[in-house]
Amino acid sequence: MAGVKQNEGIGGLGRFAEPAVLVMVSIADRPKHGYAIAADVEKLSGVRLGPGTLYGAIARLEERGLIELVPSEDRRRPYRLTPPGAEALRGHLGMLERVTAAGRSRLAQA
Amino acid sequence: MRSLVRLYPRRWRERYGDEFALVLRGTPPGPGTVLDVVRGALDAHAREARRGPLLRLGLLAVAAFVVGWLNLHTTDDVQPVAAALLLFGFGFGAHRPGRAWLFALALFAAVPLSGVWADAVSYRPEVLGHAPLYESIVALVPALLGAYTGAAVGWGVRQGRIPADGERRRP
Numbered sequence: 001m002a003g004v005k006q007n008e009g010i011g012g013l014g015r016f017a018e019p020a021v022l023v024m025v026s027i028a029d030r031p032k033h034g035y036a037i038a039a040d041v042e043k044l045s046g047v048r049l050g051p052g053t054l055y056g057a058i059a060r061l062e063e064r065g066l067i068e069l070v071p072s073e074d075r076r077r078p079y080r081l082t083p084p085g086a087e088a089l090r091g092h093l094g095m096l097e098r099v100t101a102a103g104r105s106r107l108a109q110a
Numbered sequence: 111m112r113s114l115v116r117l118y119p120r121r122w123r124e125r126y127g128d129e130f131a132l133v134l135r136g137t138p139p140g141p142g143t144v145l146d147v148v149r150g151a152l153d154a155h156a157r158e159a160r161r162g163p164l165l166r167l168g169l170l171a172v173a174a175f176v177v178g179w180l181n182l183h184t185t186d187d188v189q190p191v192a193a194a195l196l197l198f199g200f201g202f203g204a205h206r207p208g209r210a211w212l213f214a215l216a217l218f219a220a221v222p223l224s225g226v227w228a229d230a231v232s233y234r235p236e237v238l239g240h241a242p243l244y245e246s247i248v249a250l251v252p253a254l255l256g257a258y259t260g261a262a263v264g265w266g267v268r269q270g271r272i273p274a275d276g277e278r279r280r281p
Contacts, residue, residue, distance in 0.1 A: 033129060034129045034130070034132070034133045035129075035132055035133050035136055038133055038136075038137075050137065050142065050143055050146025050147065050150075051130055051133045051134045051137055051143070051146065051147055051150065052146040052147040052148070052149050052150020052151065052153075053146055053149075053150065054133060055126050055130050055133075055150060056150050056153050056154070058126070059122070059125075059126065059154070059157075075128045075129065075132065076129055076132055077129055
């Protein structure tokens with residue numbers, strides 16, 4: 001089952017897809033713990049992820065093997081992208097770029 | 111606010127509880143935060159509820175398939191089928207004693223159903239001539255025996271734990 005979920009990527013996350021992408025973007029450069037992710041996402045996008053939404057997204061991403069815990073003695077455990085997670089994020093951002101370009105282009109023609 | 115963590119399933123709290131509490135502590139309190147946590151807890155419970163039965167059903171389907179396969183391929187020797195029914199029945203019965211009868215019936219059903227399926231599609235494995243349908247009723251014996259032996263062990267283990275804890279708690 002875990003293998004199937006890993007192949008679902010970001011698309012199968014339902015209403016958690018957007019928070020999940022924000023979480024993945026936040027930890028794309030270096031591992032961060034939950035609180036740092038929430039702060040970074042707010043700074044980056046202006047979106048404040050509530051704890052329930054944040055950990056709903058983290059649990060789903062971890063279950064799908066897209067992110068993983070970095071071993072730590074601290075209670076605040078950092079997460080990092082896995083190689084499949086980085087690949088899934090690249091694919092998703094590429095799709096968003098195409099949508100953004102098409103949207104801008106169509107708005108310009110209107 | 112910290113008590114809201116208790117709304118989440120135990121397994122979830124063991125995994126994320128500490129860090130979740132830290133994030134919750136740093137979040138401005140208010141109805142929006144409470145609503146977000148309650149929604150998250152409902153979601154976690156829904157996911158937890160889906161995980162258990164699905165895994166159990168999947169394992170039961172695999173066990174039933176193995177029993178059916180053995181029924182069609184080891185007809186000359188009933189022992190492998192009986193052993194599989196005993197073993198699988200024991201495992202599922204011990205896991206959920208209250209549902210032992212259901213597991214026994216599901217595992218037993220694989221025997222006549224595999225025979226019916228083989229007849230319907232004219233499947234003839236190398237070992238020919240699976241047992242006649244009426245004879246497959248005998249398979250109920252090891253299925254029930256395994257499931258209820260497992261259930262007795264499962265009940266025994268559960269019952270054994272309660273007094274042991276109780277004794278420890280007494281001053």
